[in-house]
Amino acid sequence: RVLYVDIDVHHGDGVEEAFYTTDRVMTVSFHKFGDFFPGTGHIKDTGVGPGKDYALNVPLNDGMDDENFRALFRPIMQKVMDVYKPDAVVLQCGADSLSGDRLGCFNLSVKGHADCLRFLRSFNVPLMxxxxGGYTVRNVARCWCYE
Structure with a gap:
């Protein structure tokens, strides 16, 4: 069982769609919602058939900062890890959720972004x-060097 976690500012629609009907991969997406590309990822979109309740969407508003993101990310991911018990985790670390990104609208710092990685590493489950995304080159470089 694989857990796919997406902290890119855009909804992880492609991966969610690929696994929407299976319980073998659970997807969790923290993303900007509403009038924002791709316009998907409603909180009520949870999978179908055997995949019912194996897609979790956390739609967020503009301006999400480290403190608020952490207050959502940690308890949600703790519960997901406790209940789903994945054999491996894939974390998609889109840097467009960082403050100052040309296309993003969140205000995460590099440290806040890396906190998500550290938290998932604390479960001692294989992590890829x-x-x-990331549309401000300096942010992307800082993000990957820091993490």
């Missing part, structure tokens, strides 16, 4: 970290 992937890049994603």
């Amino acid at each position: 970290v992937l890049g994603g």
